[in-house]
Amino acid sequence: MATYEFVLMIAPVLLVWYFAIRRGKKPSEPTTWPVLGMLPAVLLNLHRVHDYATEVLTECGGTYRVVGPRMDMLFTSAPACDPANIHHVFSRNFSNYSKGPEFHKIFDIFSDDIFRAYFELWEIHRKTTLAQLMHGDFNANLQRNVWHKVDTGLFPVLDHFSGARTDLDLQDIFQRLAFDNICKFVLDYDPCSLRPDLPFLPCEKAFSAVMEALLHRHVFPEWMWKLQKWLNVSDERNLAKAAVAFDDFIYPRIISGVNVLKAFEKVYRERNMASSNGSLRDFLKDTSLNLMFAGRDLTSTCLTWLFWLVSQNPASETKILEEMEAELRLKEDKKFRFFSAQESHKLVEMYLHGALCESLRLFPPVALEHKAPVRPDILSSGHHLHGDKKLIISFYSVGRMESVWGKDYLEFKPERWISPSGKIKYEPSYKFPAFSAGRPRTCLGKEMAFVQMKTVAAAILYRYMVRLVEGHRVSPRVLITLQARDGLKVLLSKRNWI
Ligand code: HEM
Numbered sequence: 001m002a003t004y005e006f007v008l009m010i011a012p013v014l015l016v017w018y019f020a021i022r023r024g025k026k027p028s029e030p031t032t033w034p035v036l037g038m039l040p041a042v043l044l045n046l047h048r049v050h051d052y053a054t055e056v057l058t059e060c061g062g063t064y065r066v067v068g069p070r071m072d073m074l075f076t077s078a079p080a081c082d083p084a085n086i087h088h089v090f091s092r093n094f095s096n097y098s099k100g101p102e103f104h105k106i107f108d109i110f111s112d113d114i115f116r117a118y119f120e121l122w123e124i125h126r127k128t129t130l131a132q133l134m135h136g137d138f139n140a141n142l143q144r145n146v147w148h149k150v151d152t153g154l155f156p157v158l159d160h161f162s163g164a165r166t167d168l169d170l171q172d173i174f175q176r177l178a179f180d181n182i183c184k185f186v187l188d189y190d191p192c193s194l195r196p197d198l199p200f201l202p203c204e205k206a207f208s209a210v211m212e213a214l215l216h217r218h219v220f221p222e223w224m225w226k227l228q229k230w231l232n233v234s235d236e237r238n239l240a241k242a243a244v245a246f247d248d249f250i251y252p253r254i255i256s257g258v259n260v261l262k263a264f265e266k267v268y269r270e271r272n273m274a275s276s277n278g279s280l281r282d283f284l285k286d287t288s289l290n291l292m293f294a295g296r297d298l299t300s301t302c303l304t305w306l307f308w309l310v311s312q313n314p315a316s317e318t319k320i321l322e323e324m325e326a327e328l329r330l331k332e333d334k335k336f337r338f339f340s341a342q343e344s345h346k347l348v349e350m351y352l353h354g355a356l357c358e359s360l361r362l363f364p365p366v367a368l369e370h371k372a373p374v375r376p377d378i379l380s381s382g383h384h385l386h387g388d389k390k391l392i393i394s395f396y397s398v399g400r401m402e403s404v405w406g407k408d409y410l411e412f413k414p415e416r417w418i419s420p421s422g423k424i425k426y427e428p429s430y431k432f433p434a435f436s437a438g439r440p441r442t443c444l445g446k447e448m449a450f451v452q453m454k455t456v457a458a459a460i461l462y463r464y465m466v467r468l469v470e471g472h473r474v475s476p477r478v479l480i481t482l483q484a485r486d487g488l489k490v491l492l493s494k495r496n497w498i
Contacts, residue, residue, distance in 0.1 A: 026059040028052070030066070037068035042219060049478055050367050053077075054397040062401075063381055069221060073390045074383055077397035084380035086430040089371050089391065090438025100372025100390055106217045109210060109243055110293070111286035122441075128267050129291070129444050132260045139451070145184055146452050149177060150459045153194035158464060160196040162492040167469045169487035170307055172198070174300035174456070179204045181452060182295025186260050186288050187253045203249035206242035207297055211479040213239045246289055254284045261288065297481045298365040299449045304488050305363035306356055306457060309412045311468045311490075316355060316414060320461055323350045353424055354414030356453055360434035361399040362412065367482045369393045369436065395433045396482070404431055464492040 030041030213235035435443035
């Protein structure tokens, strides 16, 4: 039989079979293929995985089971159908949920530290970090350090590029700034990565390489990345290089008795953690790395999307400037200066706060959260979970659900966060989970991040006009953190009053 005859004969059978396996499925729902399960749909949509997940979750009622080779995950943007799901997992039954053994393997570069740890070890980390952040002069020091970085690091760099009329990548600038700030906080050392010559620091850039490789580890089966690791190629090679860069940078800067690390050192000795947590040096290195990741990647990602959203909505820029001038009386001395603790408190009540919340709603820097039950559990929505099934909560999708945010859910509307009496509106964390949901494990650096982001955003917007480079397309890169794929290329010019 000729090949074409065979194809003609088999085609109707294949079509009937295809329609049979698609029967009852919504248009965006992945097809479940024999052996491969839903993997083909996941791979085809990998470049837009967050939007794809949002489409599927919107069409399928907010919770969806994804199956494939060695893959069984329950995806949810629970508020759309049942806010009680998030409350159940993140608060009420919190003690029954860890991040699961798979998360543990995927994120091995972070060791057993605050992001990976659970139960007792996590509690030690959380309490120790919290104590540092609540320390008497923490806020005053933070504001002073952030302003110092803006004045001596950010302004010289931006003046340099605006003077030369050349474009620059704001995302890169924010990453450097956040990296310098968090190193100062954790290691009491400023690496000065934010300088006009934009030096290449392997440790600072290694974070982005890690985020990419870790996302790929979520999609590809474990044997595949173990093979890559063994052959030392591709993502696994990048991860190995990143680990070396982190070690080279952090180990020599761990100085006994300094800042945050002093408190961790004390806990390590008091609790006699040597047997279960390796040497003190390793423990302090891992602690530093975790805090540095939180400090660098998340605030810089939020600032990047804020500036992109403002560039797309020029009226919001005018509003931010008007409020700053009125609240901080900037018109009187026409010079932007460090605002005091009370003044920075005023910024909380401002449109700029709403603008940052919109950036976090539409582009949450942590787009996905993992959970896995220790004992089998039933969610409030009736879905069953057992030990080898992961629960993935899409924070990205939660911010883009019409049923949660209304018809204008895709619009950038800082007003959404301001009540009729002019105060900032509180939104529950199951509806706005950018800093994670539920009290027990919510982000510890939220206030620190807001102080930093507001100071930096206010300083740039007041001093420069920021215009996107013509033709530069901005979209999310497929990473663990939601960075912009090709950065944020802008041209700056100084305002006429500076
Ligand atoms: C816009 C900026 C930030 C966002 C959106 C953000 C978001 C988050 C999220 C979603 C989590 C939960 C992660 C998980 O459990 O897997 C988290 C945890 C955490 N964040 Fe942040 N974060 C930000 C800035 C910061 C900063 C500047 C710090 C300061 C060091 C920080 C410190 C932490 C810590 C220590 C945890 C772990 C809390 C725990 O597990 O108990 N974050 N953050």
